[in-house]
Amino acid sequence: MRKKARIIKRSDGTLDVPETPIIPFIEGDGTGPDIWRATKMVIAAAVRAAYAGKREITWLEVYAGEKGRKKTGQWLPGDTLDTIKTHVVAIKGPLTTPVGKGIRSINVEIRRKLDLYACVRPIKYINPVPSPVKNPEKIDMVVFRENTEDLYAGIEWESGTDEAQRVISFLTEKMGAVLPEKAGIGIKPISEKNTKRLVASAVSYAIENNLPSVTLMHKGNIMKFTEGAFSKWGYEVAVEKFSDRTITEEQLYESYNGKRPEGKVIIKDRIADMLFQQVLLRPDEYHVIATPNLNGDFISDALAAQVGGLGMAPGANIGDMCAVFEATHGTAPKYAGLDKVNPSSLILSGAMMLDYIEWREAAALIRKGLQATIKEGTVTYDLARQIKGASEIKCSEFARGIVNNIDHITQGSLADF
Numbered sequence: 001m002r003k004k005a006r007i008i009k010r011s012d013g014t015l016d017v018p019e020t021p022i023i024p025f026i027e028g029d030g031t032g033p034d035i036w037r038a039t040k041m042v043i044a045a046a047v048r049a050a051y052a053g054k055r056e057i058t059w060l061e062v063y064a065g066e067k068g069r070k071k072t073g074q075w076l077p078g079d080t081l082d083t084i085k086t087h088v089v090a091i092k093g094p095l096t097t098p099v100g101k102g103i104r105s106i107n108v109e110i111r112r113k114l115d116l117y118a119c120v121r122p123i124k125y126i127n128p129v130p131s132p133v134k135n136p137e138k139i140d141m142v143v144f145r146e147n148t149e150d151l152y153a154g155i156e157w158e159s160g161t162d163e164a165q166r167v168i169s170f171l172t173e174k175m176g177a178v179l180p181e182k183a184g185i186g187i188k189p190i191s192e193k194n195t196k197r198l199v200a201s202a203v204s205y206a207i208e209n210n211l212p213s214v215t216l217m218h219k220g221n222i223m224k225f226t227e228g229a230f231s232k233w234g235y236e237v238a239v240e241k242f243s244d245r246t247i248t249e250e251q252l253y254e255s256y257n258g259k260r261p262e263g264k265v266i267i268k269d270r271i272a273d274m275l276f277q278q279v280l281l282r283p284d285e286y287h288v289i290a291t292p293n294l295n296g297d298f299i300s301d302a303l304a305a306q307v308g309g310l311g312m313a314p315g316a317n318i319g320d321m322c323a324v325f326e327a328t329h330g331t332a333p334k335y336a337g338l339d340k341v342n343p344s345s346l347i348l349s350g351a352m353m354l355d356y357i358e359w360r361e362a363a364a365l366i367r368k369g370l371q372a373t374i375k376e377g378t379v380t381y382d383l384a385r386q387i388k389g390a391s392e393i394k395c396s397e398f399a400r401g402i403v404n405n406i407d408h409i410t411q412g413s414l415a416d417f
Contacts, residue, residue, distance in 0.1 A: 028093020
């Protein structure tokens with residue numbers, strides 16, 4: 001008899017995951033339904049293969065975006081947020097936010113209201129995905145992007161409004177600032193508390209996964225009291241919480257002759273524009289990158305381009321109380337309902353979700369099955385047009401190919417995976 005589905009619970013910072021968890025999902029807009037169906041198929045196959053039917057996910061649909069507006073009149077219903085809080089773990093497709101209609105980004109609002117302060121984006125090359133760089137196999141990084149503040153806090157006033165003028169008057173008359181006439185104004189808050197919890201998460205990840213370094217990415221040479229403070233607070237929290245497991249780059253060369261001691265994580269920092277060069281020219285020197293919100297948006301997308309684009313890039317938004325795993329690309333409305341687009345981003349985010357709930361065997365099968373399918377040259381249009389000799393297949397067919405390869409891997413007929 002199948003066990004009753006139960007919710008995941010969090011107790012004392014750890015997850016209590018039943019064998020039959022209930023996990024909420026947001027289908028997504030545009031191509032969201034297509035890629036969600038593919039992802040659901042692959043996750044189910046991996047869980048079934050890994051645990052021989054002893055574990056199974058029960059999916060619970062919640063609404064946001066266009067479907068949320070149609071069903072409830074709201075782009076982001078309160079019930080959706082409450083359900084995610086209660087169930088601890090959720091997964092979502094891409095969501096549309098109408099431009100220029102005064103509606104905050106739904107993605108940003110989910111992160112803010114659930115306090116999902118760490119946007120975690122692993123970037124790792126999957127052979128033989130086409131890449132614009134010479135040695136994409138050297139790219140294996142995880143970006144920890146602060147999610148709740150910086151310019152994404154949404155504190156801004158439109159040019160010419162009374163509100164903008166009041167802020168301009170205060171800055172010019174009281175603070176001595178010089179501003180252009182009728183400027184639009186935005187505020188960039190970066191705080192010690194939010195910086196330290198983000199960097200602590202990044203360092204914890206590096207320690208848990210035995211990674212050599214955490215790089216603090218910032219533009220502190222110009223924005224000294226926001227991004228410069230991010231770097232300063234990042235170094236501080238490494239000492240406060242991980243003094244026995246971390247060393248600075250300076251200590252590495254002063255005390256260890258440039259050779260990393262076993263079990264130590266090197267904490268270093270790089271100016272943002274310089275790091276964009278470094279991840280192109282010397283990518284194997286960087287492992288975990290911790291960064292403020294805007295920098296993180298830029299660097300994670302740039303890194304994704306080096307390994308095949310956003311269609312191959314998974315992501316998650318993680319807080320202390322819950323986590324939401326998501327496709328990192330947009331809704332691509334012109335392809336909606338065509339069963340055409342690459343579902344790999346959401347599928348790989350599903351693998352991240354399984355790692356998060358410690359169903360690692362199933363997560364590994366997803367990654368191996370996806371890689372095997374790409375190596376066979378049966379891929380969606382975006383990859384088919386770049387891989388010589390590849391055959392173009394539909395989104396759903398690509399998912400079925402992954403499922404077949406998961407079965408082959410489990411049976412041992414793809415032993416090299």
